Amino acid sequence: MATTDTHVPAFKNKRAMRAGLGAFVGTTIEWYDFYVYATAAALVFPRLFFPDTDPFLATMGAFFGSAVAFFVRPLGGIIFGHIGDRIGRRPALVITLVLMGVATVAVGLLPTYAAIGVAAPVLLMLLRAAQGLAVGGEWGGAALMSVESAPQKQRMFFGGFTQLGNPAGAVLSSGIFWLISMGGDDFLMDWGWRIPFLASIVLIGVGFWVRYRVEESPVFEQKVEGRDQSIPLVYALKNNWWPILLGIMILPIASGFYYLATTFVQNYAVEEAGIAVEHVLAAMTIASFVELLVTLPLAALSDKWGGKMMMYIGVFGSLMAMVPLLLVIGGGEVALMYIFVSLVRVMMSATWAPLATIMAQMFRPQSRYTSMSLAYGIGAAVWGGMTPMAALWLLEMTGTPWSVIALVAVMALINAVAMFLAPQHSDEAPVTASYEPRLDTTAGPTINGKEQ
Numbered sequence: 367m368a369t370t371d372t373h374v375p376a377f378k379n380k381r382a383m384r385a386g387l388g389a390f391v392g393t394t395i396e397w398y399d400f401y402v403y404a405t406a407a408a409l410v411f412p413r414l415f416f417p418d419t420d421p422f423l424a425t426m427g428a429f430f431g432s433a434v435a436f437f438v439r440p441l442g443g444i445i446f447g448h449i450g451d452r453i454g455r456r457p458a459l460v461i462t463l464v465l466m467g468v469a470t471v472a473v474g475l476l477p478t479y480a481a482i483g484v485a486a487p488v489l490l491m492l493l494r495a496a497q498g499l500a501v502g503g504e505w506g507g508a509a510l511m512s513v514e515s516a517p518q519k520q521r522m523f524f525g526g527f528t529q530l531g532n533p534a535g536a537v538l539s540s541g542i543f544w545l546i547s548m549g550g551d552d553f554l555m556d557w558g559w560r561i562p563f564l565a566s567i568v569l570i571g572v573g574f575w576v577r578y579r580v581e582e583s584p585v586f587e588q589k590v591e592g593r594d595q596s597i598p599l600v601y602a603l604k605n606n607w608w609p610i611l612l613g614i615m616i617l618p619i620a621s622g623f624y625y626l627a628t629t630f631v632q633n634y635a636v637e638e639a640g641i642a643v644e645h646v647l648a649a650m651t652i653a654s655f656v657e658l659l660v661t662l663p664l665a666a667l668s669d670k671w672g673g674k675m676m677m678y679i680g681v682f683g684s685l686m687a688m689v690p691l692l693l694v695i696g697g698g699e700v701a702l703m704y705i706f707v708s709l710v711r712v713m714m715s716a717t718w719a720p721l722a723t724i725m726a727q728m729f730r731p732q733s734r735y736t737s738m739s740l741a742y743g744i745g746a747a748v749w750g751g752m753t754p755m756a757a758l759w760l761l762e763m764t765g766t767p768w769s770v771i772a773l774v775a776v777m778a779l780i781n782a783v784a785m786f787l788a789p790q791h792s793d794e795a796p797v798t799a800s801y802e803p804r805l806d807t808t809a810g811p812t813i814n815g816k817e818q
Contacts, residue, residue: 393531435498436751442502443739467570474563526665613741615784622749680716
């Protein structure tokens with residue numbers, strides 16, 4: 367009877383830790399840059415870049431500018447997935463880090479509508495598109511570096527390091543805006559909003575140094591490098607079309623709900639409920655810190671309970687937590703807002719923490735970077751890019767937050783069904799020309815047929 371060796375050599379754990387820390391630092395910087403824009407889109411850009419329209423249209427314009435990044439994510443996944451599948455995970459990740467940094471700093475130097483007119487929002491959207499290209503290639507590669515370097519029984523945990531970068535970036539972005547808002551609205555709107563964008567240049571330098579020192583993924587070296595897989599995109603669409611479709615459908619809560627709970631909620635609290643912006647930013651910063659604390663423990667629990675089970679908990683928990691959040695904000699209950707903003711983020715983290723490993727194991731090693739990035743990019747465009755605008759439109763049309771809650775319920779149902787159908791592959795089987803990995807649709811990855 368075959369047995370599984372549970373002993374993991376020390377050097378492998380060290381390699382996994384370096385890969386995990388590299389993914390954490392890199393994704394923290396990438397998400398910081400991404401969320402700095404999202405926060406500014408909710409609080410600053412409507413007045414600075416879309417001032418000649420009514421408040422609703424100005425906010426929709428700012429949200430659309432934010433959504434542009436989601437629409438180009440699939441293209442970023444194709445471009446950097448090709449590099450990652452043909453040349454290596456690490457070179458693709460270095461390029462995405464630099465591209466994101468340049469685009470973010472450029473936003474901080476951008477003249478406003480008052481200075482150059484309509485050219486200002488056009489340039490703003492072009493720079494946001496560059497951010498989208500970078501993120502489209504970043505997340506999949508960082509996830510693969512951490513997951514493919516990890517011991518089989520700890521892949522959810524090490525994959526969680528990639529996911530840890532999201533709340534860390536959110537803490538930094540909302541935290542710096544929170545500090546700047548204490549200088550008053552005039553300071554924020556005059557030039558204070560530029561500080562978070564310009565500060566990115568320091569973070570990019572640190573991230574480049576860390577990421578450049580990380581070794582290449584062992585799965586890429588052993589099972590992908592030097593093997594004929596034609597064009598990665600063609601291989602992905604031919605062989606992975608079904609898991610790509612399922613990958614898109616498991617993102618409504620992990621991606622779309624996140625932007626609903628951040629960008630939309632911030633705008634709803636400030637513009638509709640009249641809650642002071644410093645309270646909203648403080649609540650978001652605290653919630654991001656809480657999410658930072660729970661992400662790795664939830665990822666570790668996913669190794670024990672199964673990634674799918676953790677995803678189900680997060681999907682339905684997020685729906686249940688969103689109901690009181692919107693109701694207390696609508697009622698102007700500031701103290702309760704702090705509590706429920708954090709609760710929502712904890713529930714959402716249960717979908718986010720195991721996501722990197724779940725999606726990585728949905729695809730064969732060949733063209734995995736392209737397949738995973740394409741699924742994540744399209745899913746983020748559909749759910750992350752459109753959900754805040756859809757929620758804002760529903761609120762405007764119905765006048766009640768229950769319409770937004772109904773939207774979340776539909777998203778949760780789609781998420782749960784797709785998660786049930788999603789396959790999980792093991793990298794332990796040898797890869798040959800006719801390689802067909804073992805499939806498992808249960809809660810977690812398998813080794814020799816045994817659930818991990």
